[in-house]
Each structure stands twice: as structure tokens, then as C-alpha cells.
Amino acid sequence: MRPELMTGNRAAAAAAKLARVDYVPAYPITPQTEIIETIADWAREGTMDAKFVQLESEHSMMTAAGAAALTGARVFTATSSQGLLYAMEMLYNISGWRAPMVLMNVSRALAAPIVLEPDHNDVLSARDSGFLQLHSETCQEVADLVLLAYRVAEDKRVMLPAIVNLDGFYLSFTREKVSLPEQAEVDRFLPPYDPPHPIRATRPVSKGSAVMEGYLYSYFRYNMHAAALRAKEAFSEAARDFQDLFGRAYGPVEGYRLDDAEYVLVMSNSFTTLGRQAVNRVREQGVKAGLLKLRMVRPFPTEEVAALLKGRKVDAVFDQNLSPGLGGILYPEIAASLYHVRDRPGALLPVVGGLGGKQLTSDEMCQVFERMRGVDVGGERPEPMFLMRDEELTKAERAVATAGVHG
Amino acid sequence: MILRVRFHGRGGQGAKTASRILGNAAFNDGYNAQDFPIYGAERRGAPVTAFTRFSESEITERGFIFSPDVVAVMDDSLTADPTASPFAGLRKGGLAIVNTAKPAAEVNGGRTDIAVLTLDLTRRALDTLGKAVLSSGIAAAVARASGITSEAFMRGLVEELKEVGLSDDAISKNVALATAIYDVVSPIKLHTEELPARADLVPLAVVVSGEGTEDVVNTGNSASRHTGNWRITKPVIDYLKCTDCMICYAYCPESAMSAGPDGRIAIDYDNCKGCMICQTECPLRAIGSQMEGLQ
Secondary structure, eight states: OOEEEEEEEHHHHHHHHHTOOSEEEOOOOOTTTTHHHHHHHHHHTTTOOEEEEEEESSSHHHHHHHHHHHTOBEEEEEEEEHHHHHHHHHHHHHHHHHHOEEEEEEEESSSOOSSSSOHHHHHHHHSSSSSSSESSSSSHHHHHHHHHHHHHTSTTTOOOOOEEEEEEETTTTEEEEEOOOOHHHHHHOOOOOOSSOOOOOOOOOOOOOOOOHHHHHHHHHHHHHHHHHHHHHHHHHHHHHHHHOOOOOOEEEEEEEEOOOOOEEEESSSSSSHHHHHHHHHHHOOOOOOEEEEEESOOOOOOHHHHHHHTTTEEEEEESBBBTTTOOOOHHHHHHHHHTTTTSSSEEEEEEGGGGGOOHHHHHHHHHHHHHHOOOSSSSSSOOOOBBBHHHHHHHHHHHHHHHHOO | OEEEEEEETTTSHHHHHHHHHHHHHHTTTTOOOEEEEEEEOTTTTTTEEEEEESSSSOOOOOOOOOHHHHHHHHGGGGGGOTTOTTTTTOOBBBBEEEEEEOOOSSSSOOOOSSSEEEEOOHHHHHHHHSOOOOOOHHHHHHHHHHTOHHHHHHHHHHHHHHTTTTTTHHHHHHHHHHHHHHHOOOOOOOOBBOOOOOOOOOOOHHTTTSSSOOOOOOOOOOGGSOOGGGGGGGEEEEEETOOOOOOHHOOOOOOEEEEEEEEEEEEEETTOOOOOOHHHOOOOOOOOEEEOOOO
């Protein structure tokens, strides 16, 4: 189809429509609301054949979503930030029910203090929930990953729900070029959902049964883990079909200027664009820089990460999230992927930045590569970087002084 | 070639819509385009920033524009507002388009290495639309200056105004306004150069040297924030008609009305946000309105 300008939120809604979803339970929260508003408009106009219902909370919304998925409906919904946390209990239930569906998370940093712009503590809080996770860098990727997510989630080898993540503001409200695929081709890519034993009035089935015994619980959890791991294979196959039909190639990770790269920065989501810019800038100065983007976060692409990061002088992990008392959340996952690799990188630099959508200048990103080049290869664990510019600290201190101090 | 445009306005003036009109117009003209707004809590009068990038090649940038080629300043009070800093990072040889009735030298942010184009868009918007909504006017000025064709611009303009739900009548008035502005601006060939911007990064130990709570201990410090600069319309008391009945005092949601030293009612312009409730409630029609920034 002719490319159009659209926001990430609209791209998400358009993909849900193309996926012919049956049911959209909804609850508003900034910066996600435009997704459900758009779908509500289409459902009202009759241009989208889906049942749209606004629930009274995200917890109810996810309960309705999971229950509907068990009846065999194709389900779509969206939330952000506190909304995801409020719904969290149901995420573990829905994955345990092995009910495939797609949940958009429009990343927004978590309170307190309250802010509207993104970081990934919200979506990464769901990393152990059993939901598959695909993270997007561009508005095009938002639309495409929604379609891929349904294919993988509904794959009989998988049967798990999925989260597609997009950053608030930097994608949700950013308009850029998106080519939506034709409906007929999407129908070829994504056939109607064929649920294994859906709840029917005429044929009762008990879902989410209590097990009460640890060995049974373990049996089902191990199966869930195996299913999540099989999602890699399902994703690769789906991505191959997707490329055949639509021409765009998606792997679980994506390398940028990696061929001869000695310094590789690992990033995810929309700020990856800023990382690519920094790679280009420092390459102009002769630094052999590259970037590895994580697109799939669950299942974790351990082998792909290891294959592309090994043999480098220094790699760095850019975490746009913070686990207080640990540091970045993805750093240990990357480090674990490399532990058993013979030709490990000389060092792995932890970087935390962009919390609450903190803006990053081009020079600030370039300095991450500078720091990588200064790391003592094979020496002590490098000191983590926590990005903040002097002028930002001055502004923060001014605000704090205005607020006053105790005593 | 990539052109980066940063719009600075106040909530209600149409900065976001202007960025989208320009993005749409550039896209219609065959460029790759990207537009993006930043507005914290949505609130009329608060500073809003919006961005448009357009380029012949793929756009490989995203988010806040630190080094714009063009800044579009929709309210001249923002040129001196440190929270808005509309000239920050504007490239050497770049262009500032400022909505003002003042001479360029007074609104150039002290920058002599840039071109400044001043237009009294508020006056034109008031004359044509009857209100100070500036999105169409400022977008027309930037589009023309950057060489976007009239056809591509007008199509983008109409599409965006339909998208925000304007009536056909309002759209045709906006088209008339935009056409007039498009016609008085000339395309400007820019040769811009990024300002050197070394980021001084501070180590964590320095950042976390404070107490680190977000408690506000200094109660009443909101008085030090002069929220009156959000105002677009200013209430003015006609003391020949005013009887000091204090009705406006009772209705003012900002407590900006008080009895002055002479016993007469007075408006605290530092904090009046120009909601004009006082004008509506005044039983004697003794409160008039005046646009901010008009001489």
C-alpha cells in the first residue's frame, strides 16, 4: 500500500484491524490512549469488525482479554506504565492459561515520581510473566511486530500471549512513514485463529484449573518455558513468510555496521535510532563502532546475542531502565549470554540512560563509545555509566533548591 | 539534505498542529517526513515544543531536535523564557521565524549568526480567524521559507485541519490566512552549521550527592513561579465603570484579584492566566480584554 505518515499508536491500531481481531477490551492511560480511541472510532463507524468494550480498570481489562482469548477470540488490547503494573496479576494468569493474545505496551516510566515519557521498567516488569516480548524502534516496526506477534503467539508450538512494546512520545506520538500491508496479504500471512479447545457453551472445558501440588505446577511451568523457547523457531519461520510477502526482514536481533566493529553498543526500542546516529558519527572519526538491537526480549535471543557480541574489543549494554541496587536489567542477561562463549568480548560496559525519557544529545551518545574505548580490556569490571549532562544536573539542583531542604 | 524545524509555542496556539501541517506538506512534496510533539501535562498557555524533520533521504534521527536549522517561535514572550530557550542549539546560519510586532533585533535571542524573519501572525490570525490560533500561519511561513510547493502545503494544511475537526468554514478561513502568509514569505536557501556541543557528563557520585527525596518543603513557593506568562488574553479593568463590587474577586480561580492600596480592585498580572472568567462575570462590563504582545 502507498506509505502514509502515521503515529506509532495509529500503526498499532491499524495492525490490530489488519489482524482482524475480534475483541478489544480497553482502559485509557497516557500515552497509550490514542490506540484505543482510534479503534473505538473504527468500531463505532463499522470500519473495523471488532467488539470494543471499555472496562473499569486495567486489571478487569486483562481479565476480559484473557477470558475472551480462551473462547477462541483473537484479542487485542493496550496499556502503559502503571496500567501494566495494575494488570500484572492477570498477566501471569493469562500466560498460565496458555491463552494467546497481543498486548501493546506503550512505555512510560513508572511513578514515583510521576512522568509521562518513556523508559522500560514498565515492560520489563513483565519479563518473567510468560508473555513473549517484541520491542519496536520505528512506527513501521510497531505495525509489523503486531502481525508477527499474533502468528507466533497462536502457533501451536507456543500458545502464549505476547507484548509488543513501543516507546511513549518517541513512537506513540511521532508520525513517520509507514507502509501498511494489503488486507488480502495479511490474511495469507495470518490465518484465522484456530484454538485447540475453546470454551463453548455446547462443549464445556475447565481452564486455569487449580493444581495444588508442586510437581504438577513445575510440570506446567517447565512446559511454559519450553513453549517460550520454541517461540524462537516459530518467530524465524513467521519472519521468513513475512519477508516473502512484505519484503521486510525481522530477526530476533538486528546488527548495524557490525562487520568489522570492535566496539558494539546493545540497545532496544526507539532510542536505538540515537545509537545508530552515534555509530555513524564516531565511524566518521575512524572508530570501528557498531550496534546490536534487541528486538525479541522474551524468549531471550541468547545464541544470537553471543554470536554477534563475541570477539569484540568492548561491548556496552544501554539499559533504559533501572533496577535499584543492581543497575540495568538487560546487562546481566547479556552478560549471561556471553559467559560460556570462548571468544568473549574484552569487557562489557554497563550504561544506564534515558530514564523517564531523559533526552540524549548526539554527543552524549558518542561519549558512550569514547568510554568503551577507554575501558581497561581484560581488567577490572568497568565502572557503570549513568548518563546525565552537567546542565541537566544544574537544572535538577535548581528545582530541588526551590522545593527546599529539611531541617 | 535534511531540514530540522523546532516549533516553540504555548498550549492552545497550535504548535503541535503546525508541526503536523509541515510534516504532511513535506511528505506530499515527496520528502521523507517525521513530526513529534512534547507537552508535559496538557495545559493551555504552558510552553509546548514540537518538531518536524524532512529529508530527501531516509530520516535516521528521532526525538528532540537539539540542533535545528529553523526555529519557529509562536509567542515572542518565549524568546526570553529560560524554560523554553527557543534559540538553544539553533545552527549557525539558521533561521528563526518569530511571531511578533517587535523589530527583529529585539527578538533574536541575542544571536547575530542567524537570520530572523518576523511576522505579526497574531494580528493576522485575529483579523482572519477571530482568534489567536497560529498553526496555519506559522506552518505556512516555514513551508514557504523552506521551499515546499504551494500545492503540497495546501493539501497538507487542509488534511490536518480536517483531522483536528475544524468546520469547512474555519478551514477556508485558515486557508485564506495561510495563503496570505505563504505569499509574503520568500524561499530562503540555508547553509547551516552545527554549533559545537560538548556534553559534560557528570558521574553518578555527583548526581546522588543530594538528599534525593522529591519532597517540597518550601510551602508557598508557587508564588515565585510567575504563571502569568501563560496568558494569551489579558483582562483590563475600566476604573470609570468599576464599582469594586468584588464579584471578580469571588470568581477568579487563581486568586489574582485583590484590593490595591487605594482600596480599588487590582489584577495580579504575574499570576493571572487570562481565563477571562472575570470579564464574563463582571455585572458592569467593566473588564475588557487585550491580546498579549499587541502594542
